[in-house]
Amino acid sequence: MGAYRSAYERSIADPAGFWREAAADLDWHRAPERILDDSGAPLYRWFPDGVLNTCHNALDRHVAAGRGDQPALIHDSPVTGTVRTLSYAELLAETARFAGALRRLGVGRGDRVLLYLAMVPEAVIAMLACARIGAVHSVVFGGFAAHELAVRIDDARPAVVVATSCGIEVDRVVPYHPILAAALDEASHAPAHCVIVQRPQEPAPLLPGRDLTWDEVMADAEPVECVPVAATDPLYILYTSGTTGRPKGVVRDNGGHAVALRWSMRNVYGIEPGDVFWAASDVGWVVGHSYIVYAPLLTGATTVLYEGKPVGTPDAGAFWRVVAQHRVAALFTAPTAIRAIRRQDPDGSLLAGHDLSSLRTLFLAGERLDPDTWAWAGERLGVPVVDNWWQTETGWPVAANPRGLEPLPIKPGSPSVPVPGYDVRVVDGGGREVPPGTDGSIVIRLPLPPGCLPTLWGDDERFVRSYLATFPGYYLTGDGGRFDDDGYLYVMGRTDDVINVAGHRLSTGAMEEVLATHPAVAECAVIGVADALKGQVPSGYVVLKAGADADPDALAGELVALVRQRIGPVAAFRRVTVVPALPKTRSGKILRRTMRGLVEGRDEPVPPTIEDPAALAVFRDLGATP
DSSP, X not given: OOHHHHHHHHHHHOHHHHHHHHHTTSOOSBOOSOOEEOTTTTSOEESTTOEEOHHIIIIIHHIIIIITTSEEEEEEETTTTEEEEEEXXXXXXXXXXXXXXXXXXXXXXXXXXXEEOOSSHHHHHHHHHHHHHTOEEEEOOTTOOHHHHHHHHHHHOOSEEEEESEEEOSSOEEEOHHHHHHHHHHOSOOOSEEEEEOOTTSOOOOOTTTEEEHHHHHHTOOOOOOOOEETTSEEEEEEOTTOOSSOOEEEEESHHHHHHHHHHHHHTSOOOTTOEEEEOSOTTSHHIIIIIIIHHHHHTOEEEEEOSOSSSSSSTTHHHHHHHHHTOSEEXXXXXXXXXXXXXXXXXXXXXXXXXXXXXXXEEOSSOOOHHHHHHHXXXXXXXXXXXXXXXXXXXXXXXXXXXXXXOOOOTTOOBEEOTTOEEEEEOTTSOBOOTTOXXXXXXXXXXXXXSOSSBTTOHHHHIIIIISSSTTEEEEEEXXXXXXXXXXXXXXXXXXXXXXXXXXXXXXXXXXXXXXXXXXXXXXXXEEEETTTEEEEEEEEEEXXXXXOOHHHHHHHHHHHHHHHTOGGGOOOEEEEOSOOOBBTTSOBOHHHHHHHHTTOOOOOOTTBSOGGGGHHHHHHHHOO
């Protein structure tokens, strides 16, 4: 039996023993005697009698072990032309002082602190400072609209808000302070103070009595020690994107979170102390929480905080420059970033001149990885390209190729196998498991492993209703897919992306997989649109590669023929439109539901997480065309 199979089977048969051993990789103020509390099932809690501090495990213990001079955080900001490196000792000193500043502002254990920050070192410092004193942080993606910020302020009820005066994009400065001011005007809850990181590109006019600058509160702040907290105490709240009404606040606890992320860095990502790890995401998203901030630092690795884009800062070679300059061992980004790079540099010519010998692995997650993008990246980089699938709610991978535990053969189109701890099943509408090769709903048998959400902020009932009620005893992922005969999982997209064409249930993800193989296509999306005869029919939208010279009608004919050949006439795939861009969230997810509404003629609101609202114009025009 291989190392993966042995670990996986033990994690399912003896979860308490498996996670007790994993917990030994951390420092505990009081080590847990009980590992799993199932007395409140279907609400479970891990390490219920354990006491620890996440900041201590991320910083203090490494300094005490002699790693104080090792780089902890590299801030690389092509939009400002600066690079700054903080050692573990320096990051600890800054964090302990800001923790003292928060305490002086009245923040204590269990209080919430809302963070509305650009990709600057202060964002990492503020998160760790909250953990240090037992406060609960809630990071809101920088640039979120005022209303979205207001509803999160009212739900979390923070004692203090920490914000940057502005964010910096490729070609513009985005003032954050006016958005924050408008949100506070709208919100019913009023935090006692706002701490503003003044950036020279757009300093904020401060409101006396409420607003303080970061430099001001840090000037005479006294460093404070870590506060021991219960493993079950909340570390942070992360609101899922695109919510309406009351936002859905995913809660992450301290103990299970630290254990799972430390285990994942070694066993899933193959990262050890001293390695340089770069998650090219944002601290406002779950990838930023887990794999920019906490997991690398819990491991004693060096993490890269990148304030830039895959293209445009200055070109499609930006990622390769960062990898070479900082000797990155593993890069973790979204497939959409690689597709953007490929679209601008299809031949990979901008790789030339960069020494990428440090790079061992490229990890991709956040959306489905099509085999064509996988092949392009692997051929150009010459390293394994490893898909992994997970969610904001799980906090770390559900399915992956465990590079540190036992590298397995890679199958394009699959994130490989369930990660130890996750009892993944595929079921039909009645909750019955389906055989390999059969599509169904992907679910996870309870209890979820450590690190996953134990509940939603202030709303156990909504947590059960949203995730646990559909199939009792299972967590509903909301994604559809199948296993193959080797136990590899194929995730074909959200279950609402399965369309019903004349009684046939078809995966739009499977059609996208076919479209992506065409040499002229950089990106694509397929949605189901209403049809009077068939109920729904698939409609495809493609973005061409840079320099691709294709007649739209001829290309459409080729793509329709491809789908017909590989999926069959049953798909009824006859519509393809070339578009300049696909509408996406800032984390790279394609806004298929919004696209579908616009194409069907509905006046869809602009989602608050959208990267470029102009990308919706084409779809509005299509919906207005009779």
